[in-house]
Amino acid sequence: MRGAIVFAGSSHPRLVAGICDRLGTKQGQATLGKFKNGETSVTIQRKREVGAASPASSAANGSRINDSVMELLIMISACKGGSAKSITAVMPYFPYSRQSKKKQHRGAITARMIANLLHVAGVNHVITIDLHASQMQGFFKCPVDNLVAEPLLARWIRLNVPNWREAVVVSKNPGGTKRVTSLADALKLSFGIVTTDRRRAGTAVHWNESAMFEQLRLDGGYEATKLTEPALDLDAEIPPGTRITHEQKTDGKPKPRANPSLPLQRRTNGLAEPIGSPLSKSMRASSIVEPEVPLEPIRTDVSNLQHEEEDHSADESAEEYTDERARNVIHGRLVQGHIVDDSHPSPAISATSHSTWRNRPPSEGDEDIPAHMTSSFMSTASSTRPKDSEHSHALGGTYDAAASSEDEEEDLKNPELETMVTLVGNVKNRPVFIVDDMMDKSASWIAAAETVVKRGGATKVFIFATHGLFGGDCLEEMNKCDIIDKIIVTNAFPIPEYKQDQARDKLVVINVDNLLAEAIRRNHHGESMSQLFMHYD
Incomplete structure (x- = not known):
């Protein structure tokens, strides 16, 4: 040149x-x-x-x-x-x-x-x-x-995997879905997604319940919800435009306010609070309750409601969802990044017990919450999580703003956390290609590989990445994993000899020298770069 x-x-x-x-x-x-x-x-x-x-x-x-x-x-x-x-x-x-x-x-x-x-x-x-x-x-x-290294990876797959046409391309987290679907489209294969969640399915209702109780106490609204005053008479005639407060009641019937233009208020711990506040919106249901309705303990009622909803949803799903793809959703349990059986004991604390206020024992006052308030507070409690919540995001609550990859690796390595893993896609009796852009830590790769094999029934697992960073003992740990058959990376990132010796039997390094050289040559002569993104059989 x-x-x-x-x-x-x-x-x-x-x-x-x-x-x-x-x-x-x-x-x-x-x-x-x-x-x-x-x-x-x-x-x-x-x-x-x-x-x-x-x-x-x-x-x-x-x-x-x-x-x-x-x-x-x-x-x-x-x-x-x-x-x-x-x-x-x-x-x-x-x-x-x-x-x-x-x-x-x-x-x-x-x-x-x-x-x-x-x-x-x-x-x-x-x-x-x-x-x-x-x-x-x-x-x-x-x-x-x-x-992109995708054409190089696709070429290796065509040449080295005998039954690659039956394979499924899987993303080990939702963030890599676009990369996985691109490779799947190029090879005309199906694709799947593996997701992990710190929240266990069995503790979701308990979290909402605890969060509801705590929110009521923090905002001072719990004392205001106790029905110590007579309820409103819904049959009473109220003049149009008249506003009612809790204090303005006589013998169970409301009386007009002196000044209807003033905002509606209620008493919370001795202080008047406008009804238009966020807390009052969630507490508004307490002002319209018929006293003859018996108050049952909330814990018993929530569990019954949950079972009824599950049975009802199961009946509906049996009638409506006849698509075979709806059955290709598999759940599993991860403890320290490895799939465990349902009989395996849970860790010392669950993912929902990240902070001490959620894990507190129930108090006597919890039983006084009316059962009819459960539905409204279940939604408000889930939206008022504390700032140190494991799923709270600093920049507006979007998952895109969180360091999801790093958090996922820390959760999988934590011996005190149990993680729920979900596999979407049918991988039974098929080879699986797990693809991402970089390979730095091993926990998420091993968890995804065990999920597709032990839960999904996959036959072989090939993991692909463009940049083999291999931080710490990543390569050694993946080499010891019997479920992973091959580890395929490019030499875009230098891999020292002593690390390559840790996985000589599994590690495959694809050269990108020609790709970069051709890009330099085309850029120097002003030629098009589009052909470098194409796939060739």
Whole structure:
């Protein structure tokens, strides 16, 4: 490739050597060093046109990523100072891509900061592979080619899996559904989804009940709901436009207010509170109760209601839902990231006992809550969870704003939490391809593999990822898992030799040298990139 030169950092020399070999060019000479205080030093030759290829990835040590980023920025700046015509940063694994959105109010969007640093350094073009979130392309002020490893993975499947046409592509979490459906469409296969939830099915009603009691006490509304006053007479004639308060009652019949224009109020712990407040909206049912209705304990009534609703829904589902796909939903229990039988004892605490106020023992006053108030408070209690709830999200309550992957890994490793796993899709007697963009921790991969085999009845499990980060003992743990048959990743992220030795029998590394080299060549000559996204048999 005439008129261009490739420079490389110290993060992934094998990948750069493969790119230069494919392009038929020699690697540019650059001197990389460090001062005694840890600062990075870069010196390069001056060329007419420069393409800077320095993958900002690291080897085994995670701290090397920061060094690689600084190395790349200094190299770009050096090329810019050397009057380079154009500079292209080739970054197969984009660093800090998992920090592409705010997860807390005072959190940082670090991926956008890296994009801004590249722009300030002087980059003109960026080539990367499988961004964690494709929306990150909007962070850059220059063109971005977000290549995909999907055609390479699909080609490996066609060549190495004999009965791949019977397989099912499965996403190990809802966030990777789009990536999974894309591969399934390319191979014309079915797909499925595995989801995990910290809330156990058997404790959902108990949580709502506890949350209801606590909400009533926190807001001071519990004392106001006790029917110590005579109820309203619904048969009494009330003049139009007249508003009624609890205090304005005589012998069970309401009397007109002196000033109807004032807002309606009620007494809560001795204080007048407007009826229009959020609490009063949920408490409004207590003001219209017939006294002759017997008050039953709420716990007994809730359980009865639950059983009645389940029986009623079961009858309806038997009549209405005749689609076979409705039966392809399988549930299971996960303890420490592994599937357990229904007879397995539960951990010390359940997922719904994350905070102490929910796990408190019932008090005597709980039995005084009228049964008719249950339906209204079940909905309000679920929407008034405390700020430290495990499912509360700092930026508006959307799952997209939460660090779902990290939370999921922590929950699966926690010995005191039991997780409910759900498999949607029919994988019985079929091989399964579990796909995601990066492979950093093993808990979610192993949990998904055990779910499709032990619960779904799958025959084999192949797990695929573009970036094999393999943090900690991830690769070793997945290699010890007998359910996983193959681990397939690309060399977009460098995998050290000692880690590859941990899973020689299962690990398969697909080269992306040709993909990146072709992208560099097409970008240099101004050719179309669209063919790099196509599948070839």
